[in-house]
Amino acid sequence: MGRHSVAATAKQPGRKLILSIIGAVVVVGIVASGVFLWVGGYLNPLFASAEAGCAETEQLAVVADTSIAPALTEIAEKFDAGSDLCVTTEITAQDSADTAAVVASGGQEADVWIPESSVWLDRMNATATSLGQSPPEVDVRESIASSPVVFAGAATKATELAAEPVSWARVLGGTLPTILPDPEASAASLAGLLALRGHSSPDDPRQFAGAMIELGKSIPASTGAAFGTVSAAQDPAVVVTSEAQVAAYNLDDPAEALVAAYPVDGTVSLDYPFVRMFAPDAATDEDAASDAAAAEEGVATRAELLDAFEAAVRKATKTLAADGFRAPDGTGELDITGLGAEAPSASAALDGAAQLEILRAWSVLTxxxxxxxxxxxxxxxxxxxxxxxxxxxxxxxxxxxxxxxxxxxxxxxxxxxxxxxxxxxxxxxxxxxxxxxxxxxxxxxxxxxxxxxxxxxxxxxxxxxxxxxxxxxxxxxxxxxxxxxxxxxxxxxxxxxxxxxxxxxxxxxxxxxxxxxxxxxxxxxxxxxxxxxxxxxxxxxxxxxxxxxxxxxxxxxxxxxxxxxxxxxxxx
The missing domain is CATH 3.40.50.410 (von Willebrand factor, type A domain)
Structure with missing residues (x-):
């Protein structure tokens, strides 16, 4: 068992495992005092353990942003059920802002973190520094999905919203009533401010500052509260959010659906990096001993389990698309009420330093x-x-x-x-x-x-x-x-x-x-x-x-x- 393992109830072999054993040509041999199954041309003690019901299962702890946690839960269930690795993968849904703060203070026990955006890693490091601590050692892998920043409006007001193209320029000019969830808690809002600054006049910094002052006049308690506001408002208004957030809202079968309006002057996209919570060179003696024992027993090491889960997530493109996520490169088609099928043109909002600078300015202005x-x-x-x-x-x-x-x-x-x-x-x-x-x-x-x-x-x-x-x-x-x-x-x-x-x-x-x-x-x-x-x-x-x-x-x-x-x- 590795450092983050938790003893769990013995797990019965999955259906896939049982079928594979029944359908295989099995030769039973006696080697020392152990029973081994000859499968596929080699001795595999893992299957003998599985046939016995897995004396214990290895547990993987994954903390995921609330927007992507439902899709990952479905992926994890299929991974556990279809895997021959005696593993239980637990997905914990948690706002990325909260996770970043907890990890920065050294308090998060997890194997993997999948935040809503890479900017939360910058926030984590900045918070750790402010606390007088070294930035946490993590292994940041490539993104598993993406979601462009959009304007969300009430479906019943879609025609009115479409009367004039929605754009960041209109937000700057004050002609598009806009609600901005708190950028302190929403990566979509922070990335939206980055896009907004990119469309403001470089010769007049007051234009962007003035827009932030206007947006900060009324900050909703959450993105969900902002959605409720535009749905109930008599006049058309929009919320700065992500495609995935609109998808989650509409998939919950609300009384009134939302529509995603895509900025005609371009937008930015959120990434969802796969973050191993401890860098490879940060393994302890306990971890090394556990992996050595696993290798000797012929079972998967923790690193191999994490590799297998990561591979399963990256292959689950249909599951992620069903919840409103595009591919990591921004491509892919969606079939969800309120969203455009084709992916919009969007650049990655990867300039973490610029986003933190904007966040500091926002904090001052509000x-x-x-x-x-x-x-x-x-x-x-x-x-x-x-x-x-x-x-x-x-x-x-x-x-x-x-x-x-x-x-x-x-x-x-x-x-x-x-x-x-x-x-x-x-x-x-x-x-x-x-x-x-x-x-x-x-x-x-x-x-x-x-x-x-x-x-x-x-x-x-x-x-x-x-x-x-x-x-x-x-x-x-x-x-x-x-x-x-x-x-x-x-x-x-x-x-x-x-x-x-x-x-x-x-x-x-x-x-x-x-x-x-x-x-x-x-x-x-x-x-x-x-x-x-x-x-x-x-x-x-x-x-x-x-x-x-x-x-x-x-x-x-x-x-x-x-x-x-x-x-x-x-x-x-």
Whole structure:
């Protein structure tokens, strides 16, 4: 028995074995005290053991992604029943994200792992490194199947979806309502983001970041939950998923089937590598002794059993196709409701490093934020911009667009500021920090945005307001969220009775608490902003300072502010 063997109930010979013994020309000989069967021209002690009922069976433990586990279970049952090797193969269905985490920490006892994508091996190694451990030693074999990334929509809305070709370009442009299951748990979603980035403008990284912010507004609990959402929605929408996931859903005979829509601008494909959980050179003395004993007894070694099972899996193309999987090279025909028979053109999503980079960016962009928006309402906001609109008008437009980018889990409060705005104070608290998912709170903020033109007046009391805003956010700090101050201004500090820049920086240093960081994100627009002072404040709080040369650039600058949270204070 090998290291991962588990003693099992004695297994009776399979039907194939019995027939082979009956149909063979059998010569019984006495050799020492053992009984051997002469089969096919050589003595085979394995059959003697089988005839006796297999004193014990060898057990193979296989952990497979939930998407492919049903097909592998069927393959394993046929392999065990048709094999002459006295083996029981146990398939455990487990999400690849969970397996990657467990293996990284050294906790998974299995002989084989078949993940949903090779990217999970990169995730496993990265997780192990983050835990201060060496990457696990595994033997990664070639893929046993593949599945292209597709858009899934409700069958009843197929005609509406087909009215305009589905594409990654439409996702980037916001014209294709799209649901993205969490890339932290879905290889299809992560590969889809890789495809999305490949179709975004290389000259404008904000386009891809903005699309991720939009996709992250509402993250379903699972792929199944996403399927339920598009099925129940009145308007047509799609889910980023894989062909195999659509097949599994439709084969379960749902009330409403899904259809796979194949991106006209190309897609990527998931692979399913066959991973031996311990590299050949990682065998222990126990393993070697077990294999030596097996060879002496004339039975299959663990390595030979694994080779036989792998060969059986690779031959079972019809079983895999029946569950919606293409061949490893992406070819093959399927006959499943909702899927195209012919394989689409798809490139392998093998750039693990790029996918991990995207995943890190996704994690930053979808961090649930707790922000205090501080808005300049000094008199200069009435001045016209280049397009003829007042600065406050353009800010209102940008603010409405920004509100639409935030999910309901984002918490937002609003202050306005100008000199002597609230008695001796330069700032006025108009709305507390609370979730935008609260309809009443969201409506209150929308009303404040609409009321801004009527609030204009006074000079720019920038420094006193900045200090007070940081203090307020820290007083109500939530360690489970990203706490920050988002300050918009069109000018420089004009409060002669307030603190100066050096005093502000000194006070910020006094209240600095590394365990409660409150970065100040300063967005200046118009020709009168004091960018140098904004940069000093941003550096002191590990925030960022942005300058929109035109007020209408506020929307893109805001995407920058949100997408660079992970690199501050050294964003390029």
């Amino acid at each position: 961090l649930r934020s707790r922000m205090l928006a501080v808005i300049d309402v000094s008199g200069s906001m009435e001045e016209p911009a280049e397009n003829g609109l007042r600065r406050i008008d353009i800010f209102q437009q940008a603010a409405v667009g920004a509100m639409q980018k935030f999910s309901g889990e984002v918490e937002l409060g609003v202050w306005v500021f100008s000199t002597a705005r609230n008695g001796d104070l330069d700032y006025e608290d108009l709305s507390p920090i609370a979730p935008l998912g609260d309809a009443a709170h969201s409506q209150e903020i929308a009303g404040i945005i609409q009321s801004l033109p009527a609030r204009l007046g006074g000079a720019t009391g920038l420094y006193d307001t900045t200090l007070a805003a940081v203090q307020r956010v820290r007083e109500t700090y939530d360690p489970e969220k990203v706490n920050s101050v988002l300050l918009f201004t069109d000018g420089k500090n004009e409060d002669e009775n307030g603190i100066d820049i050096d005093t502000l920086l000194a006070e910020l240093a006094k209240i600095d608490d590394p365990t409660k960081p409150v970065p100040v994100i300063m967005i200046g627009f118009g020709p009168d902003t004091d960018l140098a002072a904004m940069q000093r404040i941003a550096q002191a709080t590990k925030g960022a300072a942005y300058s929109a040369s035109k007020p209408e650039d506020l929307g893109t600058v805001l995407v920058d502010a949100l997408s660079q949270r992970s690199c501050r204070p050294n964003c390029g």
